[in-house]
Amino acid sequence: MFPNKKIQSLIGHKIRVEMKGDKNILEGILTSADDYLNLYLTSTTEIVDGExxxxxxxxxxxGNNIVMINPVN
Amino acid sequence: MFPNKKIQSLIGHKIRVEMKGDKNILEGILTSADDYLNLYLTSTTEIVDGExxxxxxxxxxxGNNIVMINPVN
Amino acid sequence: MFPNKKIQSLIGHKIRVEMKGDKNILEGILTSADDYLNLYLTSTTEIVDGExxxxxxxxxxxGNNIVMINPVN
Amino acid sequence: MFPNKKIQSLIGHKIRVEMKGDKNILEGILTSADDYLNLYLTSTTEIVDGExxxxxxxxxxxGNNIVMINPVN
Amino acid sequence: MFPNKKIQSLIGHKIRVEMKGDKNILEGILTSADDYLNLYLTSTTEIVDGExxxxxxxxxxxGNNIVMINPVN
Amino acid sequence: MFPNKKIQSLIGHKIRVEMKGDKNILEGILTSADDYLNLYLTSTTEIVDGExxxxxxxxxxxGNNIVMINPVN
Known part of the structure; x- marks a missing residue:
C-alpha cells in the first residue's frame, strides 16, 4: 500500500500528526487528505509533553510541514 | 470535503494561521486562497502569547510556510 | 483577488517581506514577481528591530522562503 | 541505480531515516515509497542518542522532511 | 524583468547568496542557474561576520534553500 | 554547464554535501543523482568539526534538504 493510500485508509480514524517547528503534535479525526498530504482534521487537540x-x-x-503521521489505536 | 475545499469554504470568515518560524500566529479575514494554500488576508493582526x-x-x-489553519468562531 | 494577482497589483509599490530564518525583514520596491512568488526588489533595505x-x-x-508580504503605505 | 530505484530496492528491509527537526531518527521496515520519497514504515522505533x-x-x-535514508544491516 | 531573467542577467558576475540555516553567506561568480534557482558558482568563498x-x-x-541573491559591485 | 549537468559530471567522484539541520556534512562517492538533486552516495562518512x-x-x-554540494579533490 503506497503512503498516500495508507493515509486514505485512515480517514474516519484518529491519527497523531507531528508537525515541523516547536514540536507541534496534534491528535484528531482524519476527515480528508489530498495527494500533497494536506490534511483536514476534526476534534483536534494539541499534545504537549504527552498531555x-x-x-x-x-x-x-x-502537507509539506508534516513530519510524521501515526494511526492512534 | 478536501482540505482545499475546506479552505475555500472559509473565505469571508476569520481564520487563525500558524506560520513556520518564531511562532508567528496571525488572525484575519480570509479573502482568497489558491491551490498552494497561498492566502490573502485582510484586517490581519499578529498574536503573541495569546494577545x-x-x-x-x-x-x-x-502556502508552504503555513503550518496550520483554524476557523475562528 | 487571488494571492498572486494581489502581488502583481503591488508592482511598483513599496512592500515589506518577512523571510524565513533569523527574522529577516526587508523593505523595497517590488519590481517583478512570478507565480512561485519569487520576487525582484529594488531599493531594498534590511530592517532589524524596527530600524x-x-x-x-x-x-x-x-518564493518558498517568504513567510509574509505586506504593502507599506 | 537512481535514488528512487535504490529506495525501491530497500522495500521489505530495515532502514534508518533521519528526519528534519529535533534530530528525529527512526528505524523500521520500509513497506512502500513513492516518487516524492514519502515512506510507509512498519515496526518503527524512534532512536534517541543511539538508544x-x-x-x-x-x-x-x-518525503520533503526526510534528510537521509540508510539501509540497516 | 522577471526574477529568473534577472538571475540570468547576472551570469558571469559576482553575486552574494544567503542560504537557509546557520547564516551561510557565499560569494562567487554565477556560472549557471536553472528555473528552480539552483545555482552553479565558481571561485566561491564563505563569508562569516563580514569576513x-x-x-x-x-x-x-x-534553489529552495536560497533565501536571497544580491549582485556584488 | 547547468547545475544538474554539473552534478551529473561528478558521478563517480567524491563530493561533500552540506545538509539542512544541525550542520550535517557528508562526504561520499556520488553514485547517482536525479533532477531533484536527490543523491545516492556510497562510502559515505559524516564530518563534524572537520573530522x-x-x-x-x-x-x-x-534533494530539497541539500544546501550545498562541493567536489572534493
Whole structure:
C-alpha cells in the first residue's frame, strides 16, 4: 500500500500528526487528505509533553510541514 | 470535503494561521486562497502569547510556510 | 483577488517581506514577481528591530522562503 | 541505480531515516515509497542518542522532511 | 524583468547568496542557474561576520534553500 | 554547464554535501543523482568539526534538504 493510500485508509480514524517547528503534535479525526498530504482534521487537540493542552477543533494542516503521521489505536 | 475545499469554504470568515518560524500566529479575514494554500488576508493582526500585538492590515502568506489553519468562531 | 494577482497589483509599490530564518525583514520596491512568488526588489533595505540596518539595493528573493508580504503605505 | 530505484530496492528491509527537526531518527521496515520519497514504515522505533526510545509501530513520513535514508544491516 | 531573467542577467558576475540555516553567506561568480534557482558558482568563498572565511571553489546550491541573491559591485 | 549537468559530471567522484539541520556534512562517492538533486552516495562518512565522525556507507539524500554540494579533490 503506497503512503498516500495508507493515509486514505485512515480517514474516519484518529491519527497523531507531528508537525515541523516547536514540536507541534496534534491528535484528531482524519476527515480528508489530498495527494500533497494536506490534511483536514476534526476534534483536534494539541499534545504537549504527552498531555492534551489545547482543544483546536477543526484544522487544516499543510502537507509539506508534516513530519510524521501515526494511526492512534 | 478536501482540505482545499475546506479552505475555500472559509473565505469571508476569520481564520487563525500558524506560520513556520518564531511562532508567528496571525488572525484575519480570509479573502482568497489558491491551490498552494497561498492566502490573502485582510484586517490581519499578529498574536503573541495569546494577545493581539501588531496590526498588519492586508497580508499575503506563502502556502508552504503555513503550518496550520483554524476557523475562528 | 487571488494571492498572486494581489502581488502583481503591488508592482511598483513599496512592500515589506518577512523571510524565513533569523527574522529577516526587508523593505523595497517590488519590481517583478512570478507565480512561485519569487520576487525582484529594488531599493531594498534590511530592517532589524524596527530600524533600517543594511542597504541591499537590488535583491532576488526565493518564493518558498517568504513567510509574509505586506504593502507599506 | 537512481535514488528512487535504490529506495525501491530497500522495500521489505530495515532502514534508518533521519528526519528534519529535533534530530528525529527512526528505524523500521520500509513497506512502500513513492516518487516524492514519502515512506510507509512498519515496526518503527524512534532512536534517541543511539538508544531505542519509543515504539511507534506503523508511520507515514513526508518525503520533503526526510534528510537521509540508510539501509540497516 | 522577471526574477529568473534577472538571475540570468547576472551570469558571469559576482553575486552574494544567503542560504537557509546557520547564516551561510557565499560569494562567487554565477556560472549557471536553472528555473528552480539552483545555482552553479565558481571561485566561491564563505563569508562569516563580514569576513572571508573558507575558500570553497566551485559549488552547487539548491534553489529552495536560497533565501536571497544580491549582485556584488 | 547547468547545475544538474554539473552534478551529473561528478558521478563517480567524491563530493561533500552540506545538509539542512544541525550542520550535517557528508562526504561520499556520488553514485547517482536525479533532477531533484536527490543523491545516492556510497562510502559515505559524516564530518563534524572537520573530522570524520561516523561511517554511514550507502545513503540516499533528499534533494530539497541539500544546501550545498562541493567536489572534493
Amino acid at each position: 492534551r493542552k489545547r482543544v483546536l477543533g477543526s484544522v487544516i494542516l499543510r | 493581539r500585538k501588531r496590526v498588519l492590515g492586508s497580508v499575503i502568506l506563502r | 533600517r540596518k543594511r542597504v541591499l539595493g537590488s535583491v532576488i528573493l526565493r | 531505542r526510545k519509543r515504539v511507534l509501530g506503523s508511520v507515514i513520513l513526508r | 572571508r572565511k573558507r575558500v570553497l571553489g566551485s559549488v552547487i546550491l539548491r | 570524520r565522525k561516523r561511517v554511514l556507507g550507502s545513503v540516499i539524500l533528499r
